[in-house]
Amino acid sequence: MELLPENHAEALQRLRRVMFGRQEKDEAFHPLTEEELVLLEWAIRRYDSKNGGPLIVCHGDHKDAKGVKRAYYPLRRDYIEGGFPLTSPAEFRAASDIVVDDLLVQAMCQLDIRPERDLICVIWRAGLAFLSAAKxxxxxxxxxxxxxxxxxxxxxxxxxxxKILVTNPEARILICDPMLATGGSLLEAIEVLRGRGFSNGRIRIASVIVAPEGVVRVLQGHPGVRMVVGALDEGLDPNAxxxxGIGDFGDxxxxxxxxxxISEWHTKGMLSYEAALALQQRMDxxxxxS
Structure with missing residues (x-):
């Protein structure tokens, strides 16, 4: 399908109001039409071309690409094949570790994220998947x-x-949140980081699976933010x-x-004492x- 002939920017603004206003009528995020999805894809490609390709759908241009693709299967197979759960929690964690490690490599290569300079921002609980790979x-x-x-x-x-204590004014921060649906959590995280002195140009995002509605919402709301993602899914269902998808990643x-x-993460410096205590309370x- 060809892109819509009307003014894309104006059409996109109208679509954003529709996407995030349907909730008032108790039908939030009604599945988009094919034309609307084409418009979102156009917006994402436009963002790519303006910013030198910041959105990387990375099933990989490096030697481990096949392994990463295989790792996606246990993440998704319960939803592809239906029925009872086929992937054990241990298998899910092992597969997610492979995928997030790949995303970190891509972020380091494509988004100029450097371990010796930059910070990792973990969104609980799903973002905990990034801890071990980041270390x-x-x-x-x-x-x-x-x-x-x-x-x-x-x-x-x-x-x-x-609390965020940063002494290097050049430091960047990589927000790690595996699932980007509406983009609400990432927008909230970006606002927190901006309040701590991080400009959009110093903020990066890594997500495993994303919806185009959320991607466009984040990129439009905060120009200059760049991201790397594993898979761009179809969109959002009426429940947002x-x-x-793959279900609740955090669960x-x-x-x-x-x-x-949690004790191991604290001992190895991935969780402060305050964070470890709060996480334990949340898990309990x-x-x-359940």
Missing amino acids: RRGFNWFVHLGMARDEKTAKPETYFRE YIKP RLCDGLHHSR AMARL
């Missing part, structure tokens, strides 16, 4: 933000915000979930995760609800 890649500065989605409004609620990642893992609270 292996040489990162030593970690910042944690705890956010949860309000299921009624599809908006993020922040329940933990770690990514389709086809699947943390299912059966032992308390000793989620366990009581």
Whole structure:
């Protein structure tokens, strides 16, 4: 399908109002038409061309690409094949570790992220998947933000915000959040970081699976932010979930995760004492609800 002949920028602004205004009529994020999805794809490509390719759909141009593609299968197969869960929590964590490691490599190569200079911002709980891979890649500065989605409004609620101490004015920060649906959590995180002195040009994003609606919302809301993603999915369903997606990444990642893992992250410098305590409390609270 050819791109719409009308003024794309004006059409995109109208579409944004439609996408994020439907909630008032209790039908938030109604599946977009083919024409609307084409418009979003145009917006993403336009952002690429203006900024030297900041959005990298990386099933890889490097030697480990086949392994990364294979790792996506256990992440998704419960949803591809249906029925009872086929991927164990341990398998899910192992597969996600391969995928996020690839994203970190791409961020370092394509987005000029340097372990010796830059910080990792982890969005709980799903973003915890990035911790071990980031440490292996040489990162030593970690910042944690705890956010949860309000299921009624599809908006993020922040329940933990770690202090950010940065002495290097050139330092960049990579926000790690595996699932980018509406973009609400990332927009909130960006605002927090901007309030701590990070300009858009110093903010990067790494996400495993994204919806075009959320990508466009983030890129339009904060020009200059750049991102690397693993897979661009079809879009959002009426409940503002990514389709086809992989379910709740945080739930699947943390299912059966032992308390000793939090202690290990703290011991290795990936979690401050304050963050480790808050995370433990959050995990215990989620366990009581399950």
